[in-house]
Amino acid sequence: xxxxxxxxxxxxxxxxxxxxxxFLGVPGTVQVHDNLLSYLWDTLQxxxxxxxxxxKTFAGLDRWGVTxxxxxxxxxxxxIFATWSNxxxxxxxxxxxxxxxxxxENDDDAGDGQxxxxxxxxxxxxxxxxxxxxxxxxxxxxxxxxxxLHIGI
Numbered sequence: 539x540x541x542x543x544x545x546x547x548x549x550x551x552x553x554x555x556x557x558x559x560x561f562l563g564v565p566g567t568v569q570v571h572d573n574l575l576s577y578l579w580d581t582l583q584x585x586x587x588x589x590x591x592x593x594k595t596f597a598g599l600d601r602w603g604v605t606x607x608x609x610x611x612x613x614x615x616x617x618i619f620a621t622w623s624n625x626x627x628x629x630x631x632x633x634x635x636x637x638x639x640x641x642x643e644n645d646d647d648a649g650d651g652q653x654x655x656x657x658x659x660x661x662x663x664x665x666x667x668x669x670x671x672x673x674x675x676x677x678x679x680x681x682x683x684x685x686x687l688h689i690g691i
Contacts, residue, residue, distance in 0.1 A: 541572040543599070544689040547673045551683065555590040555606060568670045572691050573656045574663065575599070577635050581618050586611040587688075605688040609677060612686070616674035623667035626660060633658040 545568045553560065575582065583598040588606040599605045607615050626633060637654030670686075677684045 541691055542569040543572060543575055543691060544569055544687075545670050545673065546687045546689075547676060548685050548687050549683065550685055555588075568666055568673065570666055570670065571658070572601070573637060573654075574635075574658060575601075576638065577656065578618075578622055581622075582615075584618065585615045599688055600690055602690045604690070607674060607677065607686040607688060609680070609682040609685075612674045612677035615686075616671045616678060619667045619674065620671040623664045623671060626658075626667070627664045629660055631660050633660050633663060 546564050547566060579598075585599070585607060586595065586597060587599065588595050588608060589600055590604050590606060633656075635656040635658070637656040639651055640654050641651045673686050677686055
């Protein structure tokens with residue numbers, strides 16, 4: 539199972555929301571690792587989104603499913619991803635971030651645990667987030683002709 543989330547720019551008139559499976563691995567897709575999105579998760583809840591299978595609007599991304607970021611959420615999400623990319627650009631070449639709490643694999647250490655340490659290449663991380671922000675800027679300027687399709691893990 540891949541731990542990558544795919545984000546693709548889609549022209550609404552050419553590809554209705556029910557046709558999302560056609561976008562698996564298309565060129566121009568921006569991929570972001572689940573661990574990084576988990577780190578950003580709280581701020582992603584500020585994004586108005588749409589879930590095509592359920593036909594419901596909500597906020598944030600469907601981690602394991604499909605999410606559409608349309609005109610309503612494009613400007614906010616573009617700003618969120620751009621802001622994170624600018625922040626990470628200030629970091630060292632190898633970004634080390636605090637992940638989720640982990641329990642030990644050995645039962646002898648029950649009760650002990652620690653936060654996972656997440657490691658990301660700064661240049662690749664900043665590039666992916668800036669490309670994603672750019673796609674979302676296009677959606678914001680498109681008069682609802684475009685959307686970004688997110689396919690979760």
